[in-house]
Amino acid sequence: MLDPHTPSPQPGHPRRLLPEPVHPTTRTSSARRTTAQRAAEYYRAHSITVLRISVGILYCWFGALKLFPAASPAEEIAAAAMTELTGGLLPSRVSLPLLGTAEMLIGLALITGLLLRIALALFFTHMAGAFTSLALLSGQMWHHGVPTLEGQYVLKNLVLVAACLAVTADEFTR
Numbered sequence: 479m480l481d482p483h484t485p486s487p488q489p490g491h492p493r494r495l496l497p498e499p500v501h502p503t504t505r506t507s508s509a510r511r512t513t514a515q516r517a518a519e520y521y522r523a524h525s526i527t528v529l530r531i532s533v534g535i536l537y538c539w540f541g542a543l544k545l546f547p548a549a550s551p552a553e554e555i556a557a558a559a560m561t562e563l564t565g566g567l568l569p570s571r572v573s574l575p576l577l578g579t580a581e582m583l584i585g586l587a588l589i590t591g592l593l594l595r596i597a598l599a600l601f602f603t604h605m606a607g608a609f610t611s612l613a614l615l616s617g618q619m620w621h622h623g624v625p626t627l628e629g630q631y632v633l634k635n636l637v638l639v640a641a642c643l644a645v646t647a648d649e650f651t652r
Contacts, residue, residue: 526648529641534588536638537601541581544574555618555628559611580604588645598646605639608632 521528543550550556556577557570564573580600587597612619612632619629 526645530588530591530594530645533638533641533645534585534590537581537585537588539585541578541583541585544578544581550574550578552628552631555611555615555631558615558618559607562614563607563610594645594649598642598649601642602639605635605642608635 540550540552544553544556547553553574557574560568560573560577561570568576581604584597584600584604587593588601609632612629615628619626619632625633
């Protein structure tokens with residue numbers, strides 16, 4: 479293809495002002511980029527929904543595990559945290575199913591989008607309790623200033639908090 483600003487190679491030969499056609503079977507890097515851009519635009523439009531539903535699925539899963547004795551790897555730490563947070567008023571045989579049910583309800587609300595603002599308030603309340611356990615149960619959560627496996631289990635919730643902050647921002651700016 480010739481540049482429209484350069485003279486024609488032959489006198490009387492017209493300059494080509496339009497780019498040469500791209501054949502449909504030819505895939506150029508710009509065509510792939512366009513497809514990638516379209517996919518990114520589609521995902522951007524749905525990313526908050528993906529975050530909301532994925533956190534909801536995790537919450538339902540973690541909650542369901544707490545309904546069955548010895549099924550949750552966080553059972554002992556959750557029971558100890560609930561005991562500390564309630565001042566020992568709620569025995570673990572009651573607190574774990576209650577916590578599991580609450581987590582499942584939060585998860586279902588996140589998945590469906592129903593009662594979302596209430597679910598988000600409950601989510602952040604639950605996270606406040608979870609992070610409080612880092613201080614209340616410091617002997618189980620930390621070893622020489624480094625988080626134990628239980629501490630890491632709580633700290634991974636930072637990702638869930640970040641996801642739900644994005645969901646909350648979206649919900650309150652609609």
